[in-house]
Amino acid sequence: MVLYLSSTLDLSFAALSDATRRGIIDQLGRGDASITSLADKFQMTLTGMKKHVQVLERAGLVVTQKVGRVRTCKLGNHGLKAEAEWIEAHRRLFEIRFEALDEIIGEMKREDSDEPEN
Known part of the structure; x- marks a missing residue:
């Protein structure tokens, strides 16, 4: 099997595939936060947030x-x-x-409109 993604891309896309983790990134974009405050914000257990x-x-x-x-969290470099x-x-390929x-x-529509009706 051919690998199209590097392990870095795999980790990033896997991390970003979850709505909670995207929310954490959004929250940390506004400022650093403790794991406890993030857990409170997202209404989850401390273990789940960790x-x-x-x-x-x-x-x-x-x-x-x-x-x-x-333990304080901030966006990584x-x-x-x-x-x-x-x-x-x-996106360009699509x-x-x-x-x-x-x-x-468009060609098919033009061909259909050029055909005489019976």
Whole structure:
């Protein structure tokens, strides 16, 4: 089997496939937050939030720092440049295919309108 995605892209897309994790990224875009405050915000257990944060950490999207008893989360330095480039390349492929399909449909409609009615 041919691998089309690097492991970094796999981790990023897997992390971003969950609505809660996307919400965490949105929340951290507004400012750093403790795992406890994130758990409260998303109305979930501390254990559940820790699991989501670990997935985001493995993907490099979030970093955490423990000071005393508080673990604070912030956006990681990973960014999403490679992911955005992959999406854009595939978006262009879809666009090209849909334009070709539009041409075929247009030709079929013109042929149908050129045929004499019985």
